[in-house]
Amino acid sequence: MQTLEDLTREAITLANGHSVPAQAAPLSDSVLEVSRQMMICNGCRYCEGFCAVFPAMTRRLEFGASDIHYLANLCHNCGACLHACQYAPPHEFMINVPRAMAEVRKDTYTAYAWPSRFGVLYKNNGLWIAIALAIGLTLFLQMTANFLNGANALTLDLSNFYSIYPHNMLVSIFLPIFAFVMLSLSLGVKSFLTDIQQATGAQGASPVAVANASHDALKLKYLDGGHGEGCNNEDDAFSKLRKYFHHLTFYGFMLCLAATSVATLYHYIFGWQAPYVWTSLPKLLGISGGLSLSAGCVGLFVLNMRRHELHGDPTQKQMDIGFIFLLFLTSTTGLLLASSHESSSMPLLLSLHLGAVMALFLTLPYGKFAHGIFRLAALIRFETEKRLPSNIGLSGE
Ligand code: HEM
Ligand code: HEM
Ligand code: SF4
Ligand code: SF4
Known part of the structure; x- marks a missing residue:
């Protein structure tokens, strides 16, 4: 009986007119799965205009681990290629590019986390978010x-949160955490x-490549499905809601x-004290x-809950929802705090806001936040690579 791998090889050979090369080195299961799917896509090329992944894919005949890590972070999980694909499940080729890419993306966050042993926090991210929140709030x-x-307590002034947490105390708590977040994300x-x-x-990024990549990231160009109508969420319909x-x-x-x-500049340069x-x-x-x-968080949450079961x-x-929840908690407790001046609820709201901020900061380097930075890095490489002659056959490992 033919295995799935045999069927896949046959399909690629028919479509590409060349046989599938053997892998040079052992690759992880998630990388192998993307590699298998890319071989089929490279023969099909129906989704060529959808996003940056497909033009980057067509430059390659073989897919080593580095190629796959790069492609996975170029993918914006828009879902267009899943809903368009004639080989998507239940077809026996089981092509589901957004899911396969998402699995590799998580593996790259884990592998490049700094310090490396903290990479494990991506694996069970919901638990890590719950622990960080418990630490912050407690x-x-x-x-x-x-x-x-x-x-x-006699010095308590309900119109001034510094009467509970003096400015220098807040700085001495949050500055080291923020510095660690920056260091950890940069090294990762x-x-x-x-x-x-x-x-x-090997070329470094030119200012033009950085500018173009930043423009595409800031506009979320690749959540447009290549035709400007938006991405897919629950079904075949296109929508710009996720982007907005x-x-x-x-x-x-x-x-x-x-x-x-x-506010920090006001404090240190002009000596103007909050609250403003x-x-x-x-x-x-x-x-x-x-x-x-x-x-934004409410909208992303609703869309996430409605997303097609095969998508992503x-x-x-848990990592996506946990991040959305922490952002929502931080912003709403901040807004409630700002409107609580002179009220007896100020100390409680201040504690909740600062606890939420601490949980958010503790989870930034080991959670969903990594997606933005890794995607920007991949987009910069894409803008650099596309200016080079095609590197077919020069695949990295
Ligand atoms: C260094 C960490 C932070 C500290 C010490 C802090 C502290 C505060 C304080 C004391 C207020 C009340 C301001 C007032 O009533 O005038 C406030 C308000 C607020 N905070 Fe934070 N916060 C921090 C980080 C954040 C972050 C990361 C977010 C969102 C992602 C955020 C969102 C808000 C919002 C939306 C408000 C209400 C609007 C305003 O008054 O500016 N905060 N924060
Ligand atoms: C270079 C910057 C960024 C880019 C290119 C980017 C891109 C994306 C894309 C393509 C998605 C959908 C696919 C996925 O779930 O991974 C996404 C999801 C998300 N992003 Fe970003 N992002 C960036 C920065 C940020 C920042 C700074 C925040 C907030 C602090 C943020 C919040 C979120 C949230 C909450 C989701 C999850 C939504 C869901 O589950 O559908 N992103 N981002
Ligand atoms: S995702 Fe499907 S339709 Fe799109 S290029 Fe790959 S095989 Fe073809
Ligand atoms: S899900 Fe969207 S961004 Fe990812 S490969 Fe498919 S079309 Fe491209």
């Missing part, structure tokens, strides 16, 4: 309770880039970070960012 609720029960993506550079040409809700989430997050940065008036720049940035982030990797649902 720490701040306990510290607030200690403050309110202690002699210092550096290792990933070193890996995929072999497969995408992601924009609300992404730009809302950036506005919140901008609000915190401007409603019409001040930090407040305007923070309120608009918080509303945008909360709305089901084992990563």
Whole structure:
């Protein structure tokens, strides 16, 4: 009886007119699965115009581990090639590119995590998010309770959160965590880039390549399915909703970070102490960012719940939903805190907000947040590679 592998080889040989080369080195199951699917896609090429993955694929006849790591992070999980594919399940070729790519993506986050032993946190990410949240909330609720029960409680000013957590105390708690997040993410993506550079040409990225890749990432060009109508979610219909809700989430997050940065400048350069008036720049940035982030998270959550069962990797649902939940919790507790001045709920809301921020920061380098940075790195390599002569036959390992 013919195995699935035999059938696949036959299909590739028929479509490509050449036989399937044997793999040079042992590859992981997830990488082998993408490699198998890419061999078939390379013969079919129906989805050529959908996204960056297919043009990058056609430059290759063989797929080594580095090629697959690169392609997996180029994939935006838009679902267009799943819904268009005549070989998708229940067809015996079982082609499901977005799922196979998602599995490899998680493996790359795990493999390139820094420090490497923390890579395991991607595997059971829901548990890690729950632990981080328990740490953050317990720490701040306990510290607030200690403050309110202690002699210092007499200094409590319900219009000023610094009366509970002085500015320097907040800086000494959050700055080291933030610095660690930055270091960990930078070293992780550096290792990933070193890996995929072999497969995408030795050249460094030009400013044009970086600018084009950033433009495509900021616009989420590859959530458009190649025709500008948007991506697939629950069925064959195209929709731009996922892209728009992601924009609300992404730009809302950036506005919140901008609000915190401007407030830091006000504090250290001008000596202007928070809380600021409603019409001040930090407040305007923070309120608009918080509303945008909360709305984006609700939309992404609903779309995620409705997504087609074959679309994406089901084992990563907890990572996606956990990240959406943490972003939502951080933004809504921030908004409630900002509107709680003079109210007796301020200490509780402050503890909840700071606990949520801590959980978010602790999980940033070992959770869904990695997707943005790894995708940007892959897009930069794509913009670099496409300016080189075709590297068919020069596949990296
Ligand atoms: C360094 C970590 C952070 C600290 C110490 C912090 C602290 C605070 C404080 C004290 C407020 C109340 C401001 C006021 O009432 O004037 C606030 C508000 C807020 N925070 Fe945070 N926060 C941090 C990070 C974040 C992050 C990462 C987000 C979102 C991703 C966020 C979202 C918000 C929002 C939406 C508000 C309400 C709008 C505003 O007042 O600016 N915060 N935060
Ligand atoms: C270079 C920047 C970024 C790019 C290119 C990007 C791209 C994408 C893409 C293509 C998806 C859908 C596929 C998937 O689930 O992986 C996605 C999902 C998501 N992104 Fe981003 N992203 C970026 C940055 C961010 C940032 C900064 C945030 C928020 C802090 C964010 C929040 C999310 C969330 C919550 C999801 C999950 C949505 C779902 O389950 O469908 N992204 N991103
Ligand atoms: S996903 Fe299916 S339709 Fe698209 S190129 Fe691959 S085999 Fe062809
Ligand atoms: S899911 Fe979308 S982005 Fe990923 S390979 Fe298919 S068409 Fe390209």
